[in-house]
Structures are given as structure tokens and as C-alpha cells.
Amino acid sequence: MSKLLREVIIGVEKAAKGIYRMTVASAHISSNAVPGQFVNIKCCDGTQALLRRPVSICSVDRAEGKFDLYFQVKGTGTEMLARKKSGEFLDIIGPLGNGFDLDIAHRRIAVVGGGIGIFPLLFLLNESKAVVKRSYLGFRSSEQILLLEEFRQRSTSLETATEDGSFGTKGFVTDLLERDILSEEFDMIYACGPYPMLRKVSEIAEKHGIRCQVSMEQRMGCGFGACLTCACKTYADDGTSHYVRVCSDGPVFNSKEVVFE
Amino acid sequence: MRETDLSVDICGVKLKNPVIAASGTFGFGREHACYVDLNKIGGISVKGLTLRPREGNKPPRVAETPAGMLNSVGLQNPGVRHFIENEIPFLRQYSTAIIANIAGNTIEEYCEMAEILSDADIDAIELNVSCPNVKAGCVAFGNTTEGISEITSQVRKYCRKPLIVKLTPNVTSISDIAAAAEAAGADAISLINTLLGMAIDIETRRPILANNTGGLSGPAVKPVAVRMVYEVSRTVKIPVIGMGGIFTGSDAVEFLIAGASAVMVGTANLVYPDACIKVCEGIEQYMKRHGFSRVADITGSLILNT
Numbered sequence: 405m406s407k408l409l410r411e412v413i414i415g416v417e418k419a420a421k422g423i424y425r426m427t428v429a430s431a432h433i434s435s436n437a438v439p440g441q442f443v444n445i446k447c448c449d450g451t452q453a454l455l456r457r458p459v460s461i462c463s464v465d466r467a468e469g470k471f472d473l474y475f476q477v478k479g480t481g482t483e484m485l486a487r488k489k490s491g492e493f494l495d496i497i498g499p500l501g502n503g504f505d506l507d508i509a510h511r512r513i514a515v516v517g518g519g520i521g522i523f524p525l526l527f528l529l530n531e532s533k534a535v536v537k538r539s540y541l542g543f544r545s546s547e548q549i550l551l552l553e554e555f556r557q558r559s560t561s562l563e564t565a566t567e568d569g570s571f572g573t574k575g576f577v578t579d580l581l582e583r584d585i586l587s588e589e590f591d592m593i594y595a596c597g598p599y600p601m602l603r604k605v606s607e608i609a610e611k612h613g614i615r616c617q618v619s620m621e622q623r624m625g626c627g628f629g630a631c632l633t634c635a636c637k638t639y640a641d642d643g644t645s646h647y648v649r650v651c652s653d654g655p656v657f658n659s660k661e662v663v664f665e
Numbered sequence: 666m667r668e669t670d671l672s673v674d675i676c677g678v679k680l681k682n683p684v685i686a687a688s689g690t691f692g693f694g695r696e697h698a699c700y701v702d703l704n705k706i707g708g709i710s711v712k713g714l715t716l717r718p719r720e721g722n723k724p725p726r727v728a729e730t731p732a733g734m735l736n737s738v739g740l741q742n743p744g745v746r747h748f749i750e751n752e753i754p755f756l757r758q759y760s761t762a763i764i765a766n767i768a769g770n771t772i773e774e775y776c777e778m779a780e781i782l783s784d785a786d787i788d789a790i791e792l793n794v795s796c797p798n799v800k801a802g803c804v805a806f807g808n809t810t811e812g813i814s815e816i817t818s819q820v821r822k823y824c825r826k827p828l829i830v831k832l833t834p835n836v837t838s839i840s841d842i843a844a845a846a847e848a849a850g851a852d853a854i855s856l857i858n859t860l861l862g863m864a865i866d867i868e869t870r871r872p873i874l875a876n877n878t879g880g881l882s883g884p885a886v887k888p889v890a891v892r893m894v895y896e897v898s899r900t901v902k903i904p905v906i907g908m909g910g911i912f913t914g915s916d917a918v919e920f921l922i923a924g925a926s927a928v929m930v931g932t933a934n935l936v937y938p939d940a941c942i943k944v945c946e947g948i949e950q951y952m953k954r955h956g957f958s959r960v961a962d963i964t965g966s967l968i969l970n971t
Contacts (some may be wrong), residue, residue: 408700408938446936451732451884451912456936481729497700497938623725623873625736626935630696631689632712632738633727647720647741652696665723 406500406628407432414470415490420550422477423520424486425462428494431469436499437461439506439528440596440619440656443473443498444627445485453481458627458651460596460619461499462523463530474523474550500627501655504528504617510592512536515559516581516605518597519543524619525596526551529558536560538588542577542601546570578604585612592617595659606659616659622650629653637663669952671945673707673927673960675904676827676852678788680707680762680927683960684917684945687908687931688713688766688791688831689738693752694759700938705945708762710855710929711752713793715767716774718744728864728873733883733910734932735862737876740768740796745778749785757786764829768793772806772816776823783825790826792817792851795833795858796880807833807858810845817849829906832856832897834886839893840900847901854897855906855929857890883932884910891923898924898965912940914947921948921963 414427433443444456457475464471477486488494506528513534517525522541529537539559543549545568556562563580564572573580578601581593585608595605596619609616625631629652636650638661645663648654671682685708686697693711694703703709721741728735742748748765756763765787769775775792782790794807794816806816817830830846832839834857843854859880864873872878890909898905907925911917912933920928933940948960957963 406699453729454732454883454932454936455727455729455734623727625727625734626696626938628696628699628938630692630938631727631736631935632692632721632741633724633736635721635724635726635738635741647724 405436406498409433409496409498411494411496413488413490413492413494416486416488419474421547423548423550424475424477426473426475426485426488427470428473428496429470433461433471433498434464434466434469437464437471438499438503439531440503440524441499441501442627442655443496444500444624446495447481447484453484455625456497456627457481457485458500458624460524461527463527474520476520497628501651502653504594504619504656506532507592508533510534512588512590513538514581514584514588514590514593515539516577516593516595516597516601517541518577518601519548521597521601521619522551522555525594526554526558528594529555538584539563540565540577540580542566542597543571544568576604577601578608581605582608585614590614595619602659603664606662606664609659617656618659618662619655620650620657620662621655624651627651637665639663668958669949670959671949675906675927676789676829678708678762678827681760682707682945683921683927683948684941685710685762685764685906685927685929686934686941687929688793690931690934693748694756697934697938701942703759703761706761706941707927707945708764708788709756710764710766710791711748712742713740713766713768713796714742714745714748714778715740716745716769716778718742718747723875725873725875726879728879730862730864730881731885733881733885735864735874735879735881736859737874737879739876745781749781753786762788764789764791766791766793766831768796772819775816775820779820779824783823787826789829790824791829791831791855792820793831793858795831804833804835807842808836810841813842814845814849817846817851821850827852829853829855831858833858834889834893835861840896843897843901847903851903853904853906854901855908856897857886857893857909860886860889882910884912886910887916891919894920894925895923895967911944914944914949914951917944917948918951918963921960922965922967924965924967926961926964
């Protein structure tokens with residue numbers, strides 16, 4: 405159950421170029437959040453950066469009652485968030501949205517992350533009971549790479565691709581998935597990243613008849629389902645397509661449901 | 666110390682307090698019910714309804730702007746019949762006034778909805794002739810005195826509930842528009858709807874909203890809204906419901922002083938789900954501080970500089 409929360413920041417630190425990690429003390433989030441969910445943060449009091457910023461939950465520590473977030477500094481709101489200090493309060497709503505379905509029947513999983521889409525997947529790997537977990541992470545360049553060790557520890561294997569070839573395989577992360585798709589016999593593919601990546605992963609999954617869950621992104625107003633701004637077109641059972649809310653009907657959808665436009 | 670009475674009467678609709686959730690920012694109350702006690706809100710103007718279900722516009726539908734936001738949802742809603750069957754029973758569990766906000770492509774559609782809703786368990790109808798985000802109808806009726814006069818008088822024939830006409834600020838003379846609505850049979854006026862705006866991504870040189878333009882709301886529009894409420898409340902005799910960027914009790918009191926009998930809270934609901942209650946508490950504190958026993962005593966208490 406999502407709540408309005410005022411929690412204490414434990415720490416904020418730079419994690420990679422333009423990317424920060426924030427650790428927040430919250431018994432409510434750490435004990436209730438599931439992988440794929442997010443929190444919606446008011447970055448400052450007052451009218452600057454008016455709307456909340458949705459940030460996915462990267463990991464939770466249930467014993468210590470805290471959780472980690474990673475965010476990219478993109479504008480005023482995230483700049484202010486990056487300047488927060490430990491001990492300050494953070495105004496958040498969460499946990500929000502529907503997380504990934506971690507069915508134990510999925511024994512062989514592929515985790516495909518692109519850029520800042522990798523963070524909820526670390527939480528997923530922590531919680532997943534799958535026997536084989538293959539991680540594929542894509543970045544624009546080596547400067548944006550982070551959390552590789554954490555991913556490696558929680559995966560059966562880890563491979564990376566960079567668009568400029570500065571680290572790992574040169575090219576797209578979806579090339580790696582495509583290469584392995586026949587030999588690995590995955591039961592489920594989990595993906596989070598930019599729209600073109602999600603579309604490609606969905607196509608690959610569809611082609612090979614593998615179930616796939618994608619975490620969609622869209623500009624949000626409220627984050628809890630009231631304003632209807634974060635629309636995503638999905639297929640209904642009767643084959644018609646309709647706009648649903650990314651924030652509260654998603655952000656995780658079965659890839660077959662999503663109308664990639 | 667006199668007792669503070671927050672209740673107001675808007676064209677026969679009794680509200681326990683003068684704070685109403687503005688249409689389009691509160692859905693049908695379900696999402697906010699997780700965070701706030703809907704019993705504590707004066708009224709809820711529900712998401713804009715159309716005769717048939719409506720898909721709405723392509724995303725992105727929202728862009729943040731300085732002290733505000735642009736939206737272009739395009740009246741996505743499940744249709745008036747779904748509202749009557751599924752949403753009214755939910756809302757009626759709470760003691761808060763239900764205002765049905767309606768929008769149409771044609772005058773006939775507005776009239777049909779007004780007729781259907783007149784038999785439904787709601788407290789008032791709010792005529793949305795000011796949505797800037799749909800191509801046909803809607804704002805086209807609201808931006809001329811002739812248009813507003815025609816639609817208000819036609820809907821009046823079918824509407825057996827108190828009729829609130831919600832005005833667009835995208836006009837030259839808001840007083841003329843309000844006067845036309847009053848003369849044509851409106852029981853109350855609500856204003857302002859959003860101001861038509863645009864935000865551009867300079868890297869791609871494309872508007873951020875898929876619909877290119879959208880409606881501006883939030884604190885950025887508040888001074889425009891206060892001025893318009895001031896002008897309209899001096900022109901018409903019917904009650905005025907003021908809105909536009911209200912985030913705090915102080916913001917709301919500004920509207921009341923300018924001439925509003927009640928206020929609507931919109932964008933703030935998206936940022937702070939409990940905004941309506943906080944605004945209401947702020948109004949109460951102001952009343953105590955200034956010795957006002959009734960909200961109506963604040964309404965129009967503006968002292969103009971000479």
C-alpha cells in the first residue's frame with residue numbers, strides 16, 4: 405500500500421557520470437516494495453520543480469529498514485535531489501506501480517537493461533529464485549557504466565555492450581540477447597530501458613515465443629493514477645487497443661500487451 | 666471567540682467546506698482515497714465526462730514548466746454511463762458533493778448528458794466549455810459570448826441540477842463571457858480552466874507534448890486567475906468558484922477575497938494528494954486569525970487601492 409512519507413536521507417553520492425545514488429531510511433518502503441516499483445519524490449519545497457520525480461527502487465534492506473535509489477541528473481529537480489545531504493527529510497509517495505511478476509516457474513531468466521533502466525533489475529535479481537539468471541546490460545559509453553560488480557554477484561553470467569565500443573561488446577544490448585536466445589531456452593525475459601530497446605526485446609521474445617515483461621517509461625504527472633498523463637497504449641483481450649496508465653496500470657507490462665507505436 | 670463555520674452554499678449545493686477538487690486532477694476520487702479522507706473534502710468535480718468513452722491524446726501528455734505544468738490528456742474517460750453505474754456508487758460512500766463535469770463535441774451531446782445526469786445521484790453539473798485539448802467542440806463553445814450563450818441556454822432546457830459553467834481564460838473579456846453565461850441561465854461560474862501554452866525541447870526542436878499545445882496550470886497561472894475571478898465576481902450576481910494554481914490556504918483566501926464563494930484545487934492534487942485538506946485547514950486558520958466566522962464574509966472583501 406502506497407503512502408505519503410517523510411523519510412530521512414542516509415546518504416547521497418555520485419555513482420557515475422551524471423548519476424547519483426541515494427540511500428533513504430524507510431521501514432515502509434523496504435518492507436513493502438517489490439522489484440519494478442518506484443517512489444515519487446518532491447525534490448524541493450515550493451514551486452520550483454513543481455511535479456514529483458518518479459525514481460525506481462534499486463534495492464531494499466529489510467533488516468536495516470532502508471532502500472537505494474539511483475537517478476540521473478537531467479534538470480532542476482534532479483539537480484536539487486543530488487544536492488541533498490544526509491539527515492535531510494525526503495518527501496516521497498510510494499511504493500507505486502505494479503512490479504515484475506517473479507513466478508518461481510521461471511527457472512531460466514534473461515535480464516536486459518539499458519542505461520538508467522538497469523536499476524530495478526538489480527532489485528529483481530536479488531529477489532528472483534530462478535536457477536539461471538543471465539544479465540545483459542547496455543550503455544551508451546563506458547562513462548555511464550555502474551553496478552557491474554553487483555550485477556555479476558547476482559547473475560549466472562553478465563555481459564555488457566556499449567554503443568561506442570568503449571567497454572564490452574560494441575553495439576546494442578539486444579544484439580547479445582539475440583545471439584543467445586536460441587541456445588539459452590529462457591522461460592522469461594525481463595527488460596527495462598529506452599523505448600527502442602524495449603521494442604526490440606519484445607520483438608525478439610515474440611519471435612521466439614518467450615514470455616517477456618517490460619517496464620515502460622512515460623512523462624508522469626501524479627504517479628498514482630489520477631491525472632491520466634502517462635499514457636501507454638495496450639491491447640485488450642478482444643484485440644482492441646486502449647490507453648492505460650504507466651504509473652498505476654504498469655510500469656511493468658507483459659510485452660505482448662504493449663502497442664509499440 | 667466565535668465558532669468558525671466553513672460551510673458554504675453554492676447555488677443550492679451545500680458544501681461542508683469551500684474546497685472542491687478540480688476536474689481532471691482527482692479522477693473519480695478512487696486514487697486519492699488511498700491518501701486522504703474524502704469525507705473531509707467539500708466536493709469533487711470528477712474527470713471530464715463525454716457521452717461515449719474517449720481514448721484521449723497521444724503521449725507525452727504532460728510537460729513541467731516554471732511553477733506549473735502543461736497537460737494535454739484530451740478528455741480520456743470511460744463515458745457518462747460508466748460513471749453513473751460504477752463511479753457514483755463509489756463516491757456516494759463519502760459525504761462530499763459530486764459535481765459531474767461534462768464535455769461534448771456538439772450541443773446535442775451536452776444536452777443529452779445533462780438530461781441523463783439530471784436523473785443521476787449527483788449534486789451539480791459543471792459545463793466544460795473550456796477544454797483546450799480536443800479538436801472538436803468544447804472550447805469552441807466557450808470563447809465567444811454567442812457560443813456560451815447558445816450552449817448554456819440549450820443545456821439549461823435539459824439540466825435539472827444546479828448548472829455551473831466553467832470558463833476558459835483564453836478570451837479577450839472574461840466578464841462579457843461570464844455575463845453571457847449568467848443571462849443564459851447558469852447557476853454559478855467556475856474559472857479558470859487552463860491557459861493554452863507550449864513547451865519546446867530545443868534539442869529536437871519539437872514540442873514536448875505530442876499534441877504540440879496544452880493547458881497551463883499551477884502557481885504560474887494564479888495571478889491571472891485571481892484577476893479574472895475579481896472581474897467576473899463584480900460582473901455577475903451568481904456565485905463564482907475560483908481556481909488556478911491554488912496550493913495553500915493563503916492562495917485560496919486570495920480567491921475568496923477577490924470574490925469567489927468557493928475554490929477548486931487542481932494541480933496541487935497531483936503533487937500533494939492531501940492538498941484539498943491542507944488548503945481547507947489553511948482557510949480555517951486564516952478565518953480564526955482574522956475573526957471571520959463564515960466563509961461568505963471573506964468573499965468579495967477586497968479593499969481596492971484608490
